Amino acid sequence: MASLPTGRLGEVDPTSDRAVFRQIADQLREAIERGRFSEGEKLPSEAELVEHYGVSRMTVRNSFSILQGEGLVHAEHGKGVFVRPRPPVRRLASDRFARRHREQGKSAFLVEADAAGSHPQVDGLEVKEEKTSQDISTRLGSARKVLARRRRYLLDGRPVEFATSYLPLDIARGTQIAEPNPGPGGIYARLEELGHRLDHFDEEIRARMPSPAEVKTLRLAPGVPVIHLIRTAYDTEGRAVEVCDTVMAADAYVLSYQLPAN
Amino acid sequence: MASLPTGRLGEVDPTSDRAVFRQIADQLREAIERGRFSEGEKLPSEAELVEHYGVSRMTVRNSFSILQGEGLVHAEHGKGVFVRPRPPVRRLASDRFARRHREQGKSAFLVEADAAGSHPQVDGLEVKEEKTSQDISTRLGSARKVLARRRRYLLDGRPVEFATSYLPLDIARGTQIAEPNPGPGGIYARLEELGHRLDHFDEEIRARMPSPAEVKTLRLAPGVPVIHLIRTAYDTEGRAVEVCDTVMAADAYVLSYQLPAN
DNA sequence: CAGTGGTCTAGACCACTGC
DNA sequence: CAGTGGTCTAGACCACTGT
Numbered sequence: 001m002a003s004l005p006t007g008r009l010g011e012v013d014p015t016s017d018r019a020v021f022r023q024i025a026d027q028l029r030e031a032i033e034r035g036r037f038s039e040g041e042k043l044p045s046e047a048e049l050v051e052h053y054g055v056s057r058m059t060v061r062n063s064f065s066i067l068q069g070e071g072l073v074h075a076e077h078g079k080g081v082f083v084r085p086r087p088p089v090r091r092l093a094s095d096r097f098a099r100r101h102r103e104q105g106k107s108a109f110l111v112e113a114d115a116a117g118s119h120p121q122v123d124g125l126e127v128k129e130e131k132t133s134q135d136i137s138t139r140l141g142s143a144r145k146v147l148a149r150r151r152r153y154l155l156d157g158r159p160v161e162f163a164t165s166y167l168p169l170d171i172a173r174g175t176q177i178a179e180p181n182p183g184p185g186g187i188y189a190r191l192e193e194l195g196h197r198l199d200h201f202d203e204e205i206r207a208r209m210p211s212p213a214e215v216k217t218l219r220l221a222p223g224v225p226v227i228h229l230i231r232t233a234y235d236t237e238g239r240a241v242e243v244c245d246t247v248m249a250a251d252a253y254v255l256s257y258q259l260p261a262n
Numbered sequence: 263m264a265s266l267p268t269g270r271l272g273e274v275d276p277t278s279d280r281a282v283f284r285q286i287a288d289q290l291r292e293a294i295e296r297g298r299f300s301e302g303e304k305l306p307s308e309a310e311l312v313e314h315y316g317v318s319r320m321t322v323r324n325s326f327s328i329l330q331g332e333g334l335v336h337a338e339h340g341k342g343v344f345v346r347p348r349p350p351v352r353r354l355a356s357d358r359f360a361r362r363h364r365e366q367g368k369s370a371f372l373v374e375a376d377a378a379g380s381h382p383q384v385d386g387l388e389v390k391e392e393k394t395s396q397d398i399s400t401r402l403g404s405a406r407k408v409l410a411r412r413r414r415y416l417l418d419g420r421p422v423e424f425a426t427s428y429l430p431l432d433i434a435r436g437t438q439i440a441e442p443n444p445g446p447g448g449i450y451a452r453l454e455e456l457g458h459r460l461d462h463f464d465e466e467i468r469a470r471m472p473s474p475a476e477v478k479t480l481r482l483a484p485g486v487p488v489i490h491l492i493r494t495a496y497d498t499e500g501r502a503v504e505v506c507d508t509v510m511a512a513d514a515y516v517l518s519y520q521l522p523a524n
Numbered sequence: 525c526a527g528t529g530g531t532c533t534a535g536a537c538c539a540c541t542g543c
Numbered sequence: 544c545a546g547t548g549g550t551c552t553a554g555a556c557c558a559c560t561g562t
Contacts, residue, residue, distance in 0.1 A: 525561095525562080526560100526561090526562090527559105527560080527561085527562105528558100528559080528560070528561095529557105529558090529559080529560100530556105530557075530558075530559095531555100531556085531557075531558100532554105532555080532556085532557100533553105533554085533555075533556105534552105534553100534554095535551105535552085535553095535554105536550100536551080536552075537549105537550085537551085537552105538548105538549075538550075538551100539547100539548090539549075539550100540546105540547080540548080540549095541545105541546085541547070541548100542544100542545095542546090542547100543544080543545090543546105
């Protein structure tokens, strides 16, 4: 009764069909889900679990590895393994690009985050001319050269989204869209001033595990997928005037859409 | 030169800051992404990599574990480790619940999959009355008891989606909606016949790693996230008449939506 | 400094696959 | 049967954290 950090856990059955490290993972998972370990709380150390279950250290580490893959826990070198807190999510509504949200001066991201009480930042802005990839070219109606606008979005210091906008060069070159600061209302406002009145947006959504580069850029914990969103903006003449390729930390977002029934 | 399966790989630097197992994972990842190993192809066996790199077996296994977590490879006991093929995806368009798609006899899933040349199945159908969870109750305007319709969808024998529809009991009880087969056009057609003309749907989308139960139901490979979609159907009087909770294998889906610009 | 997780070794036995 | 991955042990040394 001296050491109680493992007091909330049971035993394992080495003769079971289920591997020992999976049984340990099951017990920890259940304890977490039942709230026996709360968000941010430290789990028993590897050494404590080795002693509690009478197994080798690799077995315990395999258990942690499972839970880490599920996004339930994260390890901090020299400190311990902790229950992963659920971060606040950012809700994206389907009217987020409605023209009325654009009449003010600031970008949608900043306005919306302020309203939600978070501290928003945009960083790593990069604007340059590029040749298109096959995919982007197709979406933009075979444009060969584009203006690319890259930037990273952060909430309360945490990177949550990395986005690149592609615009046909014949539309964007020499305009304020090619400047680091595209001005009030963002590039959509500028596009409309240039005579491209926006009609609608198509969004394509996928979810997958991040590449190592995305893990780095978004500082993703193990077990956190990304939402990959590709938006194409069309003007009233049916021309695709922008494609925006966005990779979002999935644990930071809820997307919402409204579909008509008719 | 007798054994060439590792011929496409380089060496590791044990003195590097980067852990050896990460270096090995990096090399395998790059070889896969450059197409040096093609989809479905077997990677060198653990024993071959142990010899090639001069490391212990656990080090090689740690490398595979990284790639597995990224969804790039999968292991088959007794056979080998293989490059994961990208499965065909199912595209969900934002007009998929439009009334015109409902006039025929068959369900949207079956019609659409047939058109795409896949073999669709629905399985594990279960219809029962239940008390609601807090969340579902809120979405349905505080309904306490609901009719729940659960089912699993498969394409070419592979489970891709698991869905539960919840309907307020005062609407659904005693109607064809409570029957295993709700008839032509599905439950939305029946709701309209009952006087609940549908106005619009709200969809909420999240992505996350699956629970062990979801891994089992959808037979998910390691490194495959799920898309969690919650749809609420509203009638023309503004009442929420159905909530559908859907968990989809993320590697089998692309969702697409259209947003108005005004 | 002691305690933590990160990496790595060199074995062992098992279960599954295909010939 | 040989070859494959799955599980497990019992160590070792390292790097990071806190006191």
